[in-house]
Amino acid sequence: MLITLGIIGIVAALTIPNLIAKYQQSVLKTQFMKKYAEISQAVLLAKGETNLNFNKYCTIYNRTEGYYNSTECKALFNKYFKVIGTCEYEQDVLTYNKQNKTYVDIGAVVKPQKLLADGTCYDIKINSGELGFTFDMNGPNKGPNALGHDIFTFLIDKNDYLQPIKQKSTYTDDEIENMISDCAEKYPAGGQSYSSCIATAGQKGNPCRKNSNQIGNGLGCSWYAYYNICPDDNTKTYWDCLP
Numbered sequence: 001m002l003i004t005l006g007i008i009g010i011v012a013a014l015t016i017p018n019l020i021a022k023y024q025q026s027v028l029k030t031q032f033m034k035k036y037a038e039i040s041q042a043v044l045l046a047k048g049e050t051n052l053n054f055n056k057y058c059t060i061y062n063r064t065e066g067y068y069n070s071t072e073c074k075a076l077f078n079k080y081f082k083v084i085g086t087c088e089y090e091q092d093v094l095t096y097n098k099q100n101k102t103y104v105d106i107g108a109v110v111k112p113q114k115l116l117a118d119g120t121c122y123d124i125k126i127n128s129g130e131l132g133f134t135f136d137m138n139g140p141n142k143g144p145n146a147l148g149h150d151i152f153t154f155l156i157d158k159n160d161y162l163q164p165i166k167q168k169s170t171y172t173d174d175e176i177e178n179m180i181s182d183c184a185e186k187y188p189a190g191g192q193s194y195s196s197c198i199a200t201a202g203q204k205g206n207p208c209r210k211n212s213n214q215i216g217n218g219l220g221c222s223w224y225a226y227y228n229i230c231p232d233d234n235t236k237t238y239w240d241c242l243p
Helices: 002-050 054-058 070-081 173-186 191-202 219-227
Strands: 083-086 114-116 121-127 130-136 151-156 162-164
Touching: 002 054, 002 070, 002 130, 002 151, 002 162, 002 219, 054 070, 054 130, 054 151, 070 114, 070 121, 151 219, 162 219, 173 191
Parallel strands: none
Antiparallel strands: 083 114, 114 121, 121 130, 130 151, 151 162
16 A cells, blocks of 8 residues: 555656646636737727827837827827736746846836736837837736746737737857947946847847847747747647746
């Protein structure tokens, strides 16, 4: 009997973690698809009410006023996404492979600040001519709080279609280090310009790879999640290959 119990214990120890992981992957997948549908619907409703091209309207820029329609643009989407409060993160958001603290700048945020009625979080980022929506599919108090797992960004393209971001290209660690060195040479005094330069290098190519050390790794995972394709192995589904 003791031998039988021991075997059962070993089998349980081997299978239960896999079952839990599969369940968590299924939950994340369901949350992602549900939220993507909600985002698309909100964009359609807002467009139907205003008859605007949001990409063009929200990203109008001049040096004096900046993105001067951004406040009105954000207020409009807050209405359709039903913002009820503020999201507060007690821990850092991680990269796709969970190896680094993440940081992104262009078209996305790391910690979306607006709390929605369903407990999820969202935020808008308007810069570099891009209108981006970042969503935390399960809120700040549930894990894993990592890009490409429960935090995703989508863009409104020039034709006003909601698009999941896709990895454009890959860079080696040496290439990233060279970009960072170039930033140091270009902005020897440091400051905001240097930080922005580093951030741009960190998200160069919209990375989504388990072996990437870029601080923006995971930004380009939305497309793979939407089409359920593993970015590192096209024989697997996206949700089955989460690192």
